[in-house]
Amino acid sequence: MKFSSDDLTALYLTLELAATVTLILLLLGAPLAWWLARTQSWFKGPIGAVVALPLVLPPTVLGFYLLLAMGPNGPIGQVTQSIGIGTLAFTYPGLVFASVLYSLPFVVQPLQNAFEAIGDRPLEVAATLGAGKLKRFFFVGVPMAKPGFFTAAVLGFAHTVGEFGVVLMIGGNIPGETRVVSVQVYDHVEALAYGQAHQLALFLVLFSFAVLLLVYGIQRNSYRMLFRLNS
Amino acid sequence: MNSAANQISAKLNYSFLENNQRKFQLDIDLDLPSKGITAVFGESGSGKTTLLRCLAGLEKGARGVLRVKGEVWQNERFTMPTHLRKVGYVFQEASLFPHLNVRENIKFGLRRITGDKNKTRYRQVVEQMGLKKFLDNHPNELSGGERQRVAIARALVVEPSVLLMDEPLVALDANRKREILPYLESLHETSELPIIYVTHSIDEVARLADYMVVMREGRAVGQGILSDVLEDTSSPVFLGEDMGVVIEAKVVERDSHWNLVRAEFDSGHLWVRDTGDKFGKKIRVRILARDISLALTNHSDTSIINRLRARVVSINDHTDPAMLLVNLALGNTIVIARISKRSASQLKIESGIEVWAQIKGVAILR
Amino acid sequence: MNNPFKKAFYGASLILLFSNSNVVVAESLTIASASNFAETVAALVQEFEAKSDYEVRLILGSSGRFYSQISNGAPFDIFLSADREKPAALVTNGLALPQSRFTYATGRLALWSEDENLISGDSSVLSTDEYKKIALANPRLAPYGKAAMEVLTALSLSDDLRDKLVQGENIAQTYQFVSTGNAKLGFVASSQVIKNGALTSGSAWLVPEDLHLPIHQDAVILAKSKENSAAHAFMDFLKASEGRRIIQSYGYGLQDL
Numbered sequence: 001m002k003f004s005s006d007d008l009t010a011l012y013l014t015l016e017l018a019a020t021v022t023l024i025l026l027l028l029g030a031p032l033a034w035w036l037a038r039t040q041s042w043f044k045g046p047i048g049a050v051v052a053l054p055l056v057l058p059p060t061v062l063g064f065y066l067l068l069a070m071g072p073n074g075p076i077g078q079v080t081q082s083i084g085i086g087t088l089a090f091t092y093p094g095l096v097f098a099s100v101l102y103s104l105p106f107v108v109q110p111l112q113n114a115f116e117a118i119g120d121r122p123l124e125v126a127a128t129l130g131a132g133k134l135k136r137f138f139f140v141g142v143p144m145a146k147p148g149f150f151t152a153a154v155l156g157f158a159h160t161v162g163e164f165g166v167v168l169m170i171g172g173n174i175p176g177e178t179r180v181v182s183v184q185v186y187d188h189v190e191a192l193a194y195g196q197a198h199q200l201a202l203f204l205v206l207f208s209f210a211v212l213l214l215v216y217g218i219q220r221n222s223y224r225m226l227f228r229l230n231s
Numbered sequence: 232m233n234s235a236a237n238q239i240s241a242k243l244n245y246s247f248l249e250n251n252q253r254k255f256q257l258d259i260d261l262d263l264p265s266k267g268i269t270a271v272f273g274e275s276g277s278g279k280t281t282l283l284r285c286l287a288g289l290e291k292g293a294r295g296v297l298r299v300k301g302e303v304w305q306n307e308r309f310t311m312p313t314h315l316r317k318v319g320y321v322f323q324e325a326s327l328f329p330h331l332n333v334r335e336n337i338k339f340g341l342r343r344i345t346g347d348k349n350k351t352r353y354r355q356v357v358e359q360m361g362l363k364k365f366l367d368n369h370p371n372e373l374s375g376g377e378r379q380r381v382a383i384a385r386a387l388v389v390e391p392s393v394l395l396m397d398e399p400l401v402a403l404d405a406n407r408k409r410e411i412l413p414y415l416e417s418l419h420e421t422s423e424l425p426i427i428y429v430t431h432s433i434d435e436v437a438r439l440a441d442y443m444v445v446m447r448e449g450r451a452v453g454q455g456i457l458s459d460v461l462e463d464t465s466s467p468v469f470l471g472e473d474m475g476v477v478i479e480a481k482v483v484e485r486d487s488h489w490n491l492v493r494a495e496f497d498s499g500h501l502w503v504r505d506t507g508d509k510f511g512k513k514i515r516v517r518i519l520a521r522d523i524s525l526a527l528t529n530h531s532d533t534s535i536i537n538r539l540r541a542r543v544v545s546i547n548d549h550t551d552p553a554m555l556l557v558n559l560a561l562g563n564t565i566v567i568a569r570i571s572k573r574s575a576s577q578l579k580i581e582s583g584i585e586v587w588a589q590i591k592g593v594a595i596l597r
Numbered sequence: 598m599n600n601p602f603k604k605a606f607y608g609a610s611l612i613l614l615f616s617n618s619n620v621v622v623a624e625s626l627t628i629a630s631a632s633n634f635a636e637t638v639a640a641l642v643q644e645f646e647a648k649s650d651y652e653v654r655l656i657l658g659s660s661g662r663f664y665s666q667i668s669n670g671a672p673f674d675i676f677l678s679a680d681r682e683k684p685a686a687l688v689t690n691g692l693a694l695p696q697s698r699f700t701y702a703t704g705r706l707a708l709w710s711e712d713e714n715l716i717s718g719d720s721s722v723l724s725t726d727e728y729k730k731i732a733l734a735n736p737r738l739a740p741y742g743k744a745a746m747e748v749l750t751a752l753s754l755s756d757d758l759r760d761k762l763v764q765g766e767n768i769a770q771t772y773q774f775v776s777t778g779n780a781k782l783g784f785v786a787s788s789q790v791i792k793n794g795a796l797t798s799g800s801a802w803l804v805p806e807d808l809h810l811p812i813h814q815d816a817v818i819l820a821k822s823k824e825n826s827a828a829h830a831f832m833d834f835l836k837a838s839e840g841r842r843i844i845q846s847y848g849y850g851l852q853d854l
Binding site for chain 1: 659661662664665729730732735737738762763764765766770773774777778779780
């Protein structure tokens with residue numbers, strides 16, 4: 001495969017975006033998933049549903065509202081302007097922000113499942129051994145949910161790579177800043193440049209396949225590990 | 232029993248819905264000794280585990296007052312969170328951390344303390360639980376018994392004020408139980424640490440306990456020194472076929488020809504099987520009510536070796552309408568005999584008369 | 598607003614088209630129109646339906662996508678493109694009727710902002726620091742985007758503004774960027790901001806036609822709708838004075854017929 005420099009820029013940008021978003025999502029998603037997995041609060045249902053919304057909503061809905069919200073008169077735009085960073089639409093940080101929202105459930109849900117699978121017992125044991133809330137999270141929750149972190153990271157990364165609708169609506173197609181691979185493929189198709197479209201598209205298909213294969217392989221192993229523990 | 236300040240005193244109340252259906256209420260008022268093993272005995276569903284969890288602070292809904300060796304763990308205004316209570320807890324399943332090896336599991340609780348004292352403590356516990364050769368193994372490479380020993384070591388290493396054990400043997404088969412019991416006994420002998428030991432096995436109670444609490448439907452229906460509770464035939468602690476007493480004795484004579492030893496207790500002696508114990512070794516034996524029969528004279532023409540002179544203290548009903556339980560005093564020691572009503576009538580057994588207790592079997596517990 | 602409803606309606610009508618073609622096609626007409634012409638064509642259809650018994654289904658989208666859909670057998674009767682090349686290519690490929698092709702409108706570009714004081718009827722704002730982002734349609738895909746780039750080149754601004762350019766996938770999205778304020782100004786189709794000869798909001802500069810190549814928008818009847826009387830009737834309506842008046846009122850230019 002031989003990519004044009006525009007294609008390469010888009011690929012590089014996409015990987016950078018996905019890596020950044022994944023890192024942020026793991027940092028934000030882990031405490032959120034921990035809370036969702038452990039709480040008995042009434043808010044668990046509503047907040048869980050909000051986190052899952054991007055699974056259900058068409059990306060255009062999210063993109064549309066983000067475009068309005070990030071605009072100079074929108075709530076997000078008001079905040080970003082008041083702290084002196086201008087508006088977020090058509091910028092890389094804006095894309096990161098949107099992608100974090102968009103890929104949130106893909107990170108939070110595997111983590112939440114992994115945290116729930118730990119059960120109460122190991123945390124009770126840790127408490128009787130003098131571990132407070134933070135220590136229980138860092139020394140029991142996080143290490144025991146390691147396979148979940150891996151799945152979450154891979155899914156978050158892959159989903160961000162595959163993001164299209166939201167980027168299309170708030171990106172503005174700026175090379176090296178907001179023109180990611182999925183948009184580049186779309187442009188090739190729209191411009192009837194099917195050859196270039198094929199190259200990139202095929203690359204994405206192979207990439208996604210490899211990622212999913214990896215995830216399923218690891219999940220099988222971690223299930224086996226859990227099974228051994230319980231037996 | 233020790234002074235009140237040194238005791239474990241718990242007045243706790245906790246009600247919750249079991250499986251979101253049946254209301255269960257724990258309502259207890261206990262004063263437990265500050266050393267030795269206290270067995271909390273009862274059928275499943277009697278609230279034993281719930282009691283233990285309340286002591287550890289694992290049940291958020293528990294109300295009441297809890298004082299452990301002079302330290303307030305809970306009162307009307309204050310509930311100390313679990314991680315601040317100096318408590319060791321051994322769960323039914325070992326519940327080791329699967330991501331840590333044996334060494335790391337044991338050291339988990341040491342994170343909060345540092346220094347040389349720790350190293351000594353760690354070494355001592357590893358030694359005591361016989362874990363030296365497993366230190367680098369992961370939990371899934373250990374047998375059930377080994378895992379439970381790691382769990383005990385992990386709980387001990389933090390030097391708790393009280394060790395709570397929730398049926399630590401229940402998940403193990405007979406061989407594994409035999410393997411782990413000596414470790415519990417050594418713990419009992421070598422440390423002042425009070426242990427609250429939940430079990431539904433009267434065998435474990437008889438073998439390990441000094442003090443006993445009997446639970447039924449969330450309440451403590453009997454509590455006291457082990458022998459007092461066991462010999463109280465009028466109490467609700469009814470053990471059926473397992474009714475019997477435990478006697479502490481000392482090996483004083485060996486008959487190697489017949490492979491027997493003579494064990495002396497407060498008010499007499501018993502011949503028991505020679506298990507190789509040294510002279511002077513304290514042993515604990517158990518005599519079941521169904522293994523004692525009564526005679527008015529001393530029959531030497533019987534296969535029964537242990538025949539002791541006894542006085543009838545009281546006669547009590549048995550749930551089986553054909554049977555009676557007879558409390559017998561061998562000097563200061565009480566034993567219980569189970570005989571049929573018909574025999575009692577024929578022999579004219581009544582309080583105060585002298586009889587011969589023929590003891591068919593004596594189980595050496597340790 | 599009633600998008601899902603529309604979709605269901607089109608879906609159902611497609612099924613009807615394929616199963617019952619004789620009955621339905623005789624009275625009805627499906628138009629695929631470039632999105633820059635959206636409001637104009639809606640007004641045209643309303644008028645057309647009021648004057649005839651024909652029923653019109655209108656589908657809006659990008660010309661490029663319509664082109665590939667028609668090449669793959671999409672069931673449209675008339676294609677109103679945003680450019681000249683795609684209808685010509687369809688004719689060359691035998692998918693459209695050669696004699697039906699004509700330029701129904703010439704697009705006019707407007708530099709537009711929601712800010713009433715930003716643009717003072719000329720291009721001077723472009724060389725100021727009054728704005729961070731300027732929106733235009735993707736020049737590779739949209740004729741209006743291509744024309745906008747030509748304007749910037751003609752004004753020798755294309756290099757200076759490179760970092761300020763944001764691209765919508767089509768002219769509708771470009772309008773969206775500007776109308777939400779995310780881009781302070783942008784090159785849109787004048788038809789999007791001019792109704793009945795007047796600016797609907799904000800401030801604008803109607804770009805002179807000599808700053809870019811003309812944006813000819815061509816229409817064709819597709820080859821398989823040769824016998825569709827409704828299609829021919831609508832094309833006639835576009836050429837008639839009433840149709841031309843409506844097109845002009847939305848800010849489009851006209852070519853002599």
